[in-house]
Amino acid sequence: MDIRFSPQETAFQEEVRRFLADEYPADIRRKMQGGLQLEREDHVRWQQLLARRGWAGVNWPVEHGGTGWTPVQKYIFSTECALAHTPRIVPFGLGMVGPVIYTFGTEEQKARFLPDILASRVWWCQGYSEPNSGSDLASLQTRAVRDGEHYVVNGTKTWTTMAQWAEWIFCLVRTGGPELKPQAGISFLLIDMKTPGVRVSPIRLLDGTPEVNEVHFEDVRVPVENLIGEENRGWTCAKYLLTHERTGIAQVARSRVRIAELRKLAAQTPAGSGGSLLEDAFFLRRLAELETELIALEYTELRTLANLSAGKSPGPASSILKIKGTEVAQALDEFFVEVAGLHALPCVPEQFREGFTGDHVGPGTLAAAAGVYLNNRKASIYGGSNEIQRNIIAKEVLGL
Amino acid sequence: MDIRFSPQETAFQEEVRRFLADEYPADIRRKMQGGLQLEREDHVRWQQLLARRGWAGVNWPVEHGGTGWTPVQKYIFSTECALAHTPRIVPFGLGMVGPVIYTFGTEEQKARFLPDILASRVWWCQGYSEPNSGSDLASLQTRAVRDGEHYVVNGTKTWTTMAQWAEWIFCLVRTGGPELKPQAGISFLLIDMKTPGVRVSPIRLLDGTPEVNEVHFEDVRVPVENLIGEENRGWTCAKYLLTHERTGIAQVARSRVRIAELRKLAAQTPAGSGGSLLEDAFFLRRLAELETELIALEYTELRTLANLSAGKSPGPASSILKIKGTEVAQALDEFFVEVAGLHALPCVPEQFREGFTGDHVGPGTLAAAAGVYLNNRKASIYGGSNEIQRNIIAKEVLGL
């Protein structure tokens, strides 16, 4: 056992740091640090910089243009990115549909889709959940009926993040009849959002951000060559994504950056009992407890990485990363609201947009703290709710 | 709304205080305050003092020799007793079988049993749980088969508190066949512990106290006149006890006394950072939180009392009293262990027995703190576990 990086790993860390220092655009960094909303173009510019460096396909194998990195390299990369306040890589293309295509797609499909994904030339979104299918994903009702060389798709997808910016959507659709088990009648379909009959309607979240959407399909004709894998076998792709690659969901580095930010703010905030909030034992005790939780989580993630390095699957135990990762992040959200004090109340979204010139209400990003808190309650709901994760642990790990 | 006692209530409070000051034996008080184990005789002496004053049947109606007190009077009485460190009234006779007998018994049974119960001349214990019937009480297997003018009882009861001191036991036994629903085949039977075939074997709890027992029945012949209510209708009696009288289970006054004791000990304990543990904000914050919980619990109990006064049933909402009462008490157990520090380790039961003359290990009762903690984990298990209480709230209050 050894906690230290090997000389190669240390060299790699240096390389990443140098890249970030040299190439990461200062304007995007400024937005990230100031809590400003990013535009589509900001994401694309950053990801294309990564693509030019050959670092966009973090989890991809080399043969498909990926980095071929070891788990430790991935860990170093994501940690350094968080410390440098970069945006997270938008997962739908590079993290999700790309791996599904290179794993289950035909050679033709790979040639057609992968280069654009890797180069962030096409924006993808994910069509899984439906209004009546949340935790019970397999009950989804969007139908795709074969009609000659097309599928005709009807139904509604929801919680589709950034669909307003997307050019393509990958969907789970029902192709099988009621005689099949729910999971057995589902197919994995790629749909061009410009196809007639596709309509996007925004869902406003509690902090007002236009982030998620409903995507409606009305007699949308999709060429059969857009089917990935076999008809009625789409559940295999969905499951592959769920268990395949969960590193990063713990968001350890990001939470560490946020704790540092929180400490800075708390040090500037009077406790009302003489010193600063950071010197206040009531506050400090809870913060220290959270910090130990985060340290434990970091090592839980490292242990999962070590398993991956050894060729083992991260396994259902990685549900811990989801549960604890979101719990720590949400506890941090609460801390920011607490530090904000009265300034948790003002809702002034315009001051967190590029180009705002008015008087700033509240110190730093604190007047946005309540919005972040509210928005991020979704983290324990989506991607398999924390209840579902506990079911997984109970059943698949503990055998209950 | 008014929080104050009426003049009559204040006068009653004075009367109780005077009684306790004049009559409560100093030697029992000393044992209680020193955390010493009580003997059977201590309980009997105290309860007979109450009986002589006419205060033994706290919840009993006047016609059966009870106090006929209002809920507020009962509250005052139990609060003052806790503040005076009296033992709790052993519930099996006065709190449980007595009320069942005056509610469901024949005139003959009332005349035969009630006077001895009221005067604490006979010690009762409770035969409900069985090794395979804990939370699922209705699955009990102890059988009573009619044979002429007797029932022949076979089976085993468990968790029978103080059975080693008891002269009589009231039991739920199965008299009905498998064609009946589990609840429908149960009868409520009184059994003289001296009957041949009754055998008591102690169960040692984690703190070593001889407190609970198994009671075995082997062809025990019980006269049919010891059946309370109708055959196969014993579940009615069991349910009556469960919902009838839950005031007191919150143990608010006792917890308040313990908090005062805890504060005293914490004030004498160095925090390791200069001042005493009671001046330590880490400690204080958690203690303050617990105190607010206890204040809330006190008013939840008062609200339940007010409902009773108004002739309403305490209802399933009183499950809160059980859940929060045990949670607060168990949190206090943890605090005592914490204050004990290293002295949580020594297990020196002999120093908490009457007449111990050796050197005392650890300050005050702190070397008993871990034992109390361990023993009291049972509080959230027995009397309808806290899980069962949450089921009751979900189903009967929330309608889920």
Place this chain on the structure above:
Amino acid sequence: MDFDYSDEQQLLRDSVARFVREEYAFDARKRLIASGQAFSASHWSLFAELGWLAVPLPESCGGLDGSAVDNAIILEEFGRGLVLEPWIPTLTLGAGAIAALGSPAQQQALLARVVAGELQLALAHFESAARYDATAIATRALRHADHWQLDGGKCVVLNAPAADLLLVSAREASGGVAVFLVEPGTPGLRMQPYRNIDGTMAAELLLEGLRLPVDARLGDQPDALPALGILHDRAALLACAEAVGAMAVLLQKTVEYTRTRRQFGVAIGSFQALQHRMADMFIEVEQSRSILMMALLTADSSGDIPRAVSAAKSRIGRAARKVGQEAIQLHGGIGVTEDLDVGHYVKRLIAIEALFGNSDWHLRRFGSAGHAA
């Protein structure tokens, strides 16, 4: 000991509940906010008509001198409907300050108009650097021969954008704090209004060489801080009542939702893990109601009011956070959307926790208070 409402109190509660039911459907509330107004002027007139505005005010000015329980009855129902009208800013704090500090003439001139529903008020007291410490006032009031001059800043002044009159606290040369009546629009006063997360309105105030007439000072007490402390405790207590109302609705909505929302072929309310969590929500609501009752009865008798208020505010703040989070979680995705009412209750609960001292601030004050047996 008596925990029942009087007949009058029961009538008041029914009357407020009816108003909330009829006027505060979720859509009506949304439209009110979308209109850009801070609240509905006609609602406020109705409050006056129904005599509610008289409840908290002293009898000498046509008020009813209502008890803490009376006021809490109104606020709990307001909490159930997320009522936007600025009860606490105008009545508890604004009129409360005038009643506690104002000269008889000032009281006469202003309070009757409050009872009549003709005057909106805002108390500007807290400052950014003070956090919840009501005594750390850096705004300065300098007495000149023929006027006062105020310099400083106030933050998150509730109802300021709609107020006809602002009450601004400032420290005099003597070291004492006084409260000044300030008309909006007075030169030297800059107001930066905004909407709060809970739909109410507030503003940051900047005072630069603000000149006020000599009679702008409220009364002649040397130090307003003790009175302001009492007022903020009262506000905290009423906010607790509002929170209890809001939490009760959240619990009810969550139970209803889980009874109808189906996943895996059954209502999700049939899952025991969720049932136990809703049982815990229920316990939180009931414990909150209990400690609120304790604090109200203490306020109406002669107990240690700050300690009682702090016990309630910290305990209820804890409950509010848990109940809010669980309500969202058990609703799943739609729980975080703007179009469902659930999130708006949670927003109001967040605001309440942040106002008048948050949970930890009150827990600290409670913990350091004296301990009677």
Place this chain on the structure above:
Amino acid sequence: MDFDYSDEQQLLRDSVARFVREEYAFDARKRLIASGQAFSASHWSLFAELGWLAVPLPESCGGLDGSAVDNAIILEEFGRGLVLEPWIPTLTLGAGAIAALGSPAQQQALLARVVAGELQLALAHFESAARYDATAIATRALRHADHWQLDGGKCVVLNAPAADLLLVSAREASGGVAVFLVEPGTPGLRMQPYRNIDGTMAAELLLEGLRLPVDARLGDQPDALPALGILHDRAALLACAEAVGAMAVLLQKTVEYTRTRRQFGVAIGSFQALQHRMADMFIEVEQSRSILMMALLTADSSGDIPRAVSAAKSRIGRAARKVGQEAIQLHGGIGVTEDLDVGHYVKRLIAIEALFGNSDWHLRRFGSAGHAA
């Protein structure tokens, strides 16, 4: 970065696990305690034979100078079996103190005997009035011409009743703290032995005019406190490893029990509310294992060891309490009986939390430590 055990470590683990499996069945352990002994002398001899006792000791005395990870491997398996043999008192603290403070002659004379399993030790350092503050030593050592005189008291001295040699800390006239070798039975030493809740043994020591030879002082360092601090951190860390082993067993036993215990016609492990709680127990165990690993690797590299130990001890203490409570609760009634092993794991966890600084003490030290990025 490498989280795998080496082949040697894997062998060590298998060997300790086999010992625990074969020698520490619950009944065998009960008999050992019932016999009145502190532990089994033959087990200890076996440890010596198998070379385990050499693991923590320095190479100069025939030891293997094992890493923190090596030691933790042994203690985690000990935790799985609730092993009574006094590893931490004799090796980590006793031999550790001799190795850190003793003169070469003292080390030579004593440590080889420890490795051979011939010497039991007990370090008497903490005092009632000091709680967990290892620097608050009031016991006095006065140097006379031809002897030392010690006066004071020590509390909860682990393994003292079985120790062949006690190591007693005391403050010298210079203000520094030194450690003295004391034979049990020396006049002036009163020992009050007792059994601990976890089945191990300890004693209170009273020192009244205790006379010791001039060479009883361990080494010649002016102040032993820094070394003692390091030793107690090591002990805390190994106690954490033991706790992780014990918690893992509790989780496993709870899962097994709920899979077989039937109520309401089904295994209680099929109830979702209980499943989620066992999932939370699993998370606690895994998070504990993770933070233990962090602390061990920090101890074996050159990090901030006190901060790492405190992070682990406080986090694991919290986990231990929760896992212990849930294990009992999910077992129901039999969980609180002496005849089931579950309660004995809980007792050991309570003892571990109370030893070497409890959770809050370590959380405080962690919180006040420096914060690297």
